[in-house]
Amino acid sequence: MLKRGLGVPSIADASLTARMGRALLCVGLMLSLSGCGGxxxxxxxxxxxxxxxxxxxxxxxxxxxxxxxxxxxxxxxxxxxxxxxxxxxxxxxxxxxxxxxxxxxxxxxxxxxxxxxxxxxxxxxxxxxxxxxxxxxxxxxxxxxxxxxxxxxxxxxxxxxxxxxxxxxxxxxxxxxxxxxxxxxxxxxxxxxxxxxxxxxxxxxxxxxxxxxxxxxxxxxxxxxxxxxxxxxxxxxxxxxxxxxxxxxxxxxxxxxxxxxxxxxxxxxxxxxxxxxxxxxxxxxxxxxxxxxxxxxxxxxxxxxxxxxxxxxxxxxxxxxxxxxxxxxxxxxxxxxxxxxxxxxxxxxxxxxxxxxQTVTDSDVGLGERVGAVALGTAQTVGSAASVAVSTPIMIFDPRTRRNYDAQLRRFGQSVGNTVGSTVTP
Incomplete structure (x- = not known):
């Protein structure tokens, strides 16, 4: 189902091994600092x-x-x-x-x-x-x-x-x-x-x-x-x-x-x-x-x-x-x-x-769709949902959100086209 998207680099050379060792030590240090302390x-x-x-x-x-x-x-x-x-x-x-x-x-x-x-x-x-x-x-x-x-x-x-x-x-x-x-x-x-x-x-x-x-x-x-x-x-x-x-x-x-x-x-x-x-x-x-x-x-x-x-x-x-x-x-x-x-x-x-x-998109306009709406610049179409999306920077990906996001994108394009068409006089 899930295939990794990144290749696996070789760790044969000594310089890469040394860099990894330093990185591990650094993260390990942070782990210890975030532990129970005193x-x-x-x-x-x-x-x-x-x-x-x-x-x-x-x-x-x-x-x-x-x-x-x-x-x-x-x-x-x-x-x-x-x-x-x-x-x-x-x-x-x-x-x-x-x-x-x-x-x-x-x-x-x-x-x-x-x-x-x-x-x-x-x-x-x-x-x-x-x-x-x-x-x-x-x-x-x-x-x-x-x-x-x-x-x-x-x-x-x-x-x-x-x-x-x-x-x-x-x-x-x-x-x-x-x-x-x-x-x-x-x-x-x-x-x-x-x-x-x-x-x-x-x-x-x-x-x-x-x-x-x-x-x-x-x-x-x-x-x-x-x-x-x-x-x-x-x-x-x-x-x-x-x-x-x-x-x-x-x-x-x-x-x-x-x-x-x-x-x-x-x-x-x-x-x-x-x-x-x-x-x-x-x-x-x-x-x-x-x-x-x-x-x-x-x-x-x-x-x-x-x-x-x-x-x-x-x-x-x-x-x-x-x-x-x-x-x-x-x-x-x-x-x-x-x-x-x-x-x-x-x-x-x-x-x-x-x-x-429940799912996070189980209403007519779910949280994931709100985030998508704001990303599209159509916050006005979802009313108060805009403030929720802006104050909660959580991106949600699920099959329903993706389908509705694509549909919303199509509607947005049509809306822009109609607006432009109505303001242009022959």
Missing amino acids: RPVGVLVPSGTAAGASEVDLLVATTRAQSEEPGVLFSGERAPELSLTEIVVSIPPEKNRKVGQVQWPKKLPADPSRDFSTVSVKPLEPGPETQAWLNGHLPKNRRVLIFVHGFNNRFEDAVYRYAQIVHDSGADVAPVIFTWPSRASIFDYNYDKESTNYSRDALEELLQRASKNPSVGEITLMAHSMGSWVTVEALRQMAIRDGRVAPKITDVILASPDLDVDVFTKQMQAMGKSRPKFTLFVSRDDRALTLSRRISGNIDRLGQIDPSVEPYRSQLERAGITVLDLTALKGGDRLNHGKFAESPEVVQLLGNRLIAG
Whole structure:
């Protein structure tokens, strides 16, 4: 389906190898700078909430080994079986925080009026306890959102980030997170990648349980970065094992997917035609994926493609994959790797449409068409949509938008022709 558009340069000469080494060191340095720094250890020790704060109740499934450190709960090592835990996270009042940001405590105990803090932690057993949690948190739409984090994440990183996404998006879902063993070190990229392989059976098991649960109506699966690999692999396994992906898994959102485009093509083919609807968040200035590309044979990463150019444009259209290009958005970190969670516009778009199973162009004039209209210089034809497109520099590429964009272009040409014709006197 997706064929890479760039050639693979030779790395045989020593000068190119040296340049790559310097580039890797540079990006690695940025990765370390964007890490946890002087953050206190043990933030998952319950420290309560505050007046005006919001609480997010998460079901956490993990293949990580338990930690002996208080407030850490789970380490970056691997456990033989899946563990389930309920964690309630307190989000500071809106007046004391920025949408899209996780405000880590500078010291412990956390100040819930200004910091993210942990309210409670409760281990759960599979079966009645998990079912009770689900029954108590499923909304009327009976939708479950399962999130899979990316590379270089501690357990608390994944939990607090997902709590922020759920809160800021306003998603009407039962929130579940799957966290796999990451050592949270830039020097353990290969360990983390193997940990995703180690965890794909467990993720498939979690998806099977959710899909077979009669209380669950639909499932949206969202993954970030390297988490996209284990997510797509679990879906591929399910399709091979059962002949299709479970019908309740209706939508898959991949943010900054750290996936080889050639491998992704094979994974999608293995899922068959009855696969879920896929939406990708990409950004060509994603420096973390630049590093991944260089250490992975210089093959294009799915999260860095330009969906407006061939061969990707036609291939994505044929596959029915929607792509949101966030390149024009300013990132909240030096790597531009977390735009999907840090941009207020994007998290609102996640909650209002994508997580709910809608497309981003499901109205008569969708967001993607608005962007196209402004690009054509016909903002007046879509009224207030112009301000939305200008303030939200998100380019959207999907089959419906492309067809309507072409039709709009034809109408615009006809409109200009008629206007010119009516003003010219014989």
